[in-house]
Amino acid sequence: MADGPLSGVKLVEYCSFVAGPYCTKLFADLGAEVIKVETPAGDPARKRGAFLGDHPDPELAGLFLYLNTNKLGITLNLDSATGRDIFKKLIADADILVEDRAPGEMAKLGLGWDVLKQINPALIMASITPFGQDGPYRDYKAYYLNTYHASGGGYVLPAASPNAEREPIKGGGFVGECDAGVSASVGIMGALYWRTAGGTGQYLDISKQEAQMALERVNIARYYELGKNPTRYEINRVRDTLLRCRDGGYVMVVLHPEKQWTGLAEALGNPEWIKEEKFCTQKAREANFNDLRIRLREESLKYDTQELFHRVQSQGTACAPVCSAEQVFHSPQAQARGFYVEIDHPLAGKLMYPGLPYQLSKTAPRDNHGAPLLGQHNEEIYCNRLGYTKLDLVKFREAGVI
Template sequence: MTQAPLSHLKVVETASFVSGPYCGKLLADFGADVIKVERPGTGDVARHRGPYLDDGPDPEASGLYLYLNTNKRGVTLDLATPQGQDLFRELIADADVLIDDHRPGELAALGLDLDTLRGLNPGLVVTSITPFGQTGPWADYQADYLTTFHASGQGYLLPMNSPDRSRPPVRGAGYLGEYDAAVTAAIATLSALFWRGRGGTGQHVDVSTQHAVMHLEKSQLRRYIDDGIPADRTGMGRLLETLVRGKDGQYVLIILSSQIQWNGLFEAMGRPGWAANPPFDTQAGRSAHYEELRAHLQAWADQYDAEEIFHRIQAARSASAPVYDAAHFVTSPQVGYRNYLVDFEHPVAGVIRHPGRPYDFSNVAWQGTRPAPLLGQHNDEVLGDGLGRDAADLTKLREAGVI
């Protein structure tokens, strides 16, 4: 079997919760040896967030933690201690990447500043993920996923096309913005590694979560720059899409944003007379009579289940999508055919089914190699075998609370 594309890389991750760990997970899925560094005793913040297996709070059975940390090795280090800092420097000495989510200046205060780390390892790529980046007037501000999502402008746009035009902005589901920042960080890290491989040096990748989230809606920002008018969060005056509800109670998204999409929808509906005549025979007319258009579309949808609506529109070469909940997604034949869900056997949580990778390589058969590590699970392997500490040394370090 051909080796995974990043199997030659060593990544040290000193990050918690979502964005840093998910960035590390993405690299681990590419085959990198990702060593996760956690604080002794408490570990990653995600260990203390649900959902939990059987609803029993257990830092080894948090669904969030278990998903975000597959395919990694885990060690514990107290970076506030001189011994912990020394061990960390040893880990970094031959690493390719450091993923860090500490506040600006926090590692420097521990003697682990960029110059020190780069002095130990000139080829090191340091990827820092913080709410607002390492520079600027907000660099030192504390923030959580709710803060950065709204500071990005994304929250203002939701709920897009809401029928309740007085509804306040809402946050994206789950930790959406944190995942956006992680994907941005992973792409930037790979770019830095590519440049290093072309004869460059290591470098610092400074990721702003605020900017990463806004980057996905930059078209809205461009409209303001071009026109001086903020995007209309209710969708008024813009014919984009609508939801219809099938007779089974499930929803389907229908795209209305172009004449081409309308042509396919018109065929899928059986070329109804109302759709062939004014005002619905032009894009401008449909936009001006949007609420009446929605009523016609819903009357048609009332005849069919959601899956049938979806397949009818797709068969007419127009865009639509079923609005799946988790149960429908898991049982979807498309998901099953591509083997997207992968089982991991965890020593505490048991067999857990996780989302796998959203891509396949033609020459690398991928499978999950490790469940998320227990707290300090690989101390002996990484710090003992890897850094040359014997059993007596490790015992002393545990007793001192360093690991």
């Protein structure tokens, strides 16, 4: 496992797909020991592309490889009584359990919080579900698309739509799922700190809808200020401005606060715009936004993307190119900061992975390793840690326990 500020913390993950695994990846990448418990069928993220070399092999799925770096992987079937006993042994020694089964499912297996806290009173258990452990939608089914839209995040996208003719959309990739994972990690870390400071274990009920709503808090509260709903065709027009460039790329510029606007006008060689009555205050720019947008778009077409980016930034004004995966990777900034790290994997080999967005001066994590193969660490965990014999392992496999 990686070495870092969380070295020594032991976490068991019983999660699949994105939100739970991303939460525990944050811990694993900072040095915690994360044991990922998969069903014998494996995490469904293994079935999601892109696949390395377009080989749809469950060990070569990009989604799984990224979300499970630095974890140990074991297989375990909790539908079997023996499997449940083994799970309890794992928990007896853990600091944190993160699980994402439907509400009530762990309890039905005899592995609910009431049971597990008897086994390990110092345990911090977090359940990550679409709508939380209670309330009228508790048992509702929801995929990423549904929680995203239930959080209010979708209703305002795409921002700057001309009208409401087309459908609201989700955030790109699985961003909302990852948001729920990061949010959960903050609560869990608070619980960990408290426990070491003299507290006990505790239970965390995490709702993905709420985690995403928490990010929409500004828009939600804005309803009261505006007296109407923020929507995808009215909000944020002035602040966010996308400009197309000569080479077909886009840059994003910002018109507020005032310094941003004046810098932009100067960068575009039109300082006289600043004095024009219809653009001289933010309120005026809002009122005359269509005019402004036409002018900005005419000017931006005179430049290539990178040229305009540096030209605007050299005025001390915010601007960035809209980057594809290729452009993110090749940006001189990512390269200079070493944002991508090379990680080896038994089957995928050495690949460049997006790394940590924070650099820690004293406890820089090192010795990263790739995501586990399905059941890769069964022997290490079951035999070396829990004291089962190799013969037990054979029996477990025959009996469908692991």
